[in-house]
Structures are given as C-alpha cells and as structure tokens.
Amino acid sequence: MANLLRHHGVSMSENMAFGLSGALSFAYLPFIRISGQPLISYRMPPKAIIKGMMKPLRARFRFETFADAAAGERRLNELLDQGKLVGMQTSVFWLPYFPPDMRFHFNAHNLLVYGRDGGDYLVSDPVFEQPVRCAAPDLARARFARGVLAPKGLLYYPQSVDCKEVRPEALRQAIRTTARRMLAPVPIVGVRGMRRLAARLEKLPAAEPASLEFIGHIVRMQEEIGTGGAGFRFLYAGFLQEAAHITQLPQLMAFAERLTAIGDDWRRLALAAARMVKGRDAPDPPALARRLRAQADAEASFFRELRAAV
C-alpha cells in the first residue's frame, strides 16, 4: 500500500499508511466460514484500507472487477503497459511461489504487480522480502478463484493523489475513527467482538479435537495473515510515534508504548494457545478466554483514553 503511494510521490512509511487509513481493527464474523472456520480479522479488509486512505490524501482510486479471466488479464496488461503499478486481490492457494504449507484457500490476499517479463508477471508480495515472479496462467487462476470473499479479478490503482503531505488534522481524524470503531456498540467488531469470541471459546469442550482446530485457527488468523494481529498493534504504535511529531502531541508517545505492551500480550496469548495445540499444555479453553477478555479490557481502556487525548 505504502509502495503504491510512494510511486505517486507521497512520502509515506508503512506505519503511516496503516494508521492514516484507519486499518487497525478487530472483527469476529461467525457467519463467514473459511474451510469451516469463522473469519477472525485483526485489521480492516484491504478495500476498506484503501478507501480510508482516499480522503486524507484527497486521492482517487479506481477499482475494477471482471466477469471473466481473459478480460481481467487483458486489462492488467494494458495498465502495466501504461507504466502503472497495479494492486490486486488473489487467492493464496494458486500462487506457485508460496511454500506448500502456506497454500490454503484464503481469498483475501493482496499483492502488487509492477511489470511483465515474457510470460511472467513481476510481483511484489507483502509476505516475501524479495520480489517474486508468477506465470500468467497461475496469476489468472489466483485472481479468479471462487469461494468465500472471491476476488473476481479485483484490480486497483491510484488515478490521482492531490495531497502529498499528511496534515495533523487528518491524523487526529484517523485516530478518532479507529478508536470509535474499536469501541463500536456492535457485538462482532472491536472490543465487543473480542469478548464475543471469548464467550465462544469458553464453551468449547476441552477434549474434542475440533476444539483444538478452532484454537489453532484463532492463532493462524492472528499471526499468519500479514504482519499478524500483534504485528498490527506494533505497526499502529509506530504510527502513533510518527503522529506524535506531526501533530505536536507528545502524549501519543506514551500511548505507543502502551499499545506495544498490548501487542506483546497478544503474542503471549498466541504462544499459550499454540502450546495447547501442540499438546505441551493441557487444552484449557476457559484460560484462553480469560486472556482474551483481558486483551479486550486493555484495548477498551486504551482506545477510550486515546480518543480523549486527540
């Protein structure tokens, strides 16, 4: 995301892009099933992140989806030939450069294509350090995978970016939006989503293998997707540090420190859960539920005070 904007002359760190777009979130969506498990997300969906970016930068983005793969590929080639960087949504399973153990049918993966070379596309994938290559038929497959959250070949690219600098007021607005969302009176998002997930976790029978699958799934949703649930807290802490300088609000530094501690606790929760999955500790869903509630309480008071501070 930050790469896409840097291409358009906006100097922006990954931290700043993440915070400014109001990407930090939590959602527990039991009615969306991925391989039989509920969707648990620690950030906003990519399309919402881009939309969050549009207002503060007075930018215009185009989103395109396609009815069939041939049209989608044609359009991608056209945009690349115009020298554009193109972001897109894909499935993970059909990308051959992924290690086999990471290839699941997860459709909300996002990557950036920056060029073509023979039959290959040149891809910058956020999961990998180095740019990778992907053959055209494989990329077409990944873009037009069906199922839950099907990408339908979604492409996106900025058309214009009018505001190349980040204004203090935009930052305060972004922080308020994130705090409001985390504290929203909706039972499946923000801290209330965490509490609901905790309630679900508490009711799991400790002896069932399916309970372990559910616990493992929570950790995978937390740590495997992108930078990870704790990682997103660290990213946001980085954003608060940058924001403290721009907005001249030194108290944000202390908030960054606090959020880092909350992120560390998320990692401890993941480790405790993984030990149960591995069989090193006895499965104890209520104990995990208690930890999750503690996370919810910590984030609730954190965002309440953060909202009051900006």
Place this chain on the structure above:
Amino acid sequence: MDLEAVPQEGNATLGGHRKLMYARDAQGRMVGVPSRGWEAEEIVTRHAVEVLEGQAAQAREQASRGLASPLAYWMLQRRMDVALLSQTSGVWQWRVRRHLKPRHFARLPPALLQRYAQALGMDAARLKELP
C-alpha cells in the same frame, strides 16, 4: 516487542523465506525487521496442514477400497471442501456429493469430468486415477 525478541526460530512452513515483523529498537522506535519465523506459528500451521492431509489420506484409502470416488480424494488433496468445489466448478453441491460415490462417478460424462478437472487444476485423465 524489542528487536532481540523478534523470533528467528526457523519456521519450516515458511519454506526458507523470511517475513517482515515490527519491533522496538534501542531508541524506542518501531522498525521493521525480517524474521525467520516463530515456533507458535509453525505449530498451528503444521497442525492445520496435518488435519487436511489426514482427511486426504483417509479419502485415498477409502477410494482404493472402492468406498469413495477418486474425486473425493482429489478434492481433499487440493484442500477443498464440497462447498468450494461446487462454487469453483459450478456444479450444485448435492451433485458434487453424489459424485463422491464411486457408482455415480463412474458414469460421469466427459464434459462434467473436464469441469471438475479444470476446477482442481489437473488433467481429466488423472482425475479418474489415484496417485
């Protein structure tokens, strides 16, 4: 998380890649650091893969005894379930479920077989066999 706490435990499921993590440096700033992987992540990913591989192995065993069709094996081998195979191939779920039985699978018309093969990203001829 401090810089030295960034896990470098060599998560085998990353296949030798490194992933970007964020941590606090000595001055207290958040910076990106490449990580070789974390044990907790490896455990849960391996666990999920093993559950899927177990299901596929079971289907393979049943197919070899004539209790399930090769389609049942290939579907699970591709880490799909009935719902996803149905959406990918455009065949209704109840029909997919029928075709998981050897009796109905044997009578599949070539065009339908081709549709399944395409959805699974493989040859129609190979779909009829077990590896």
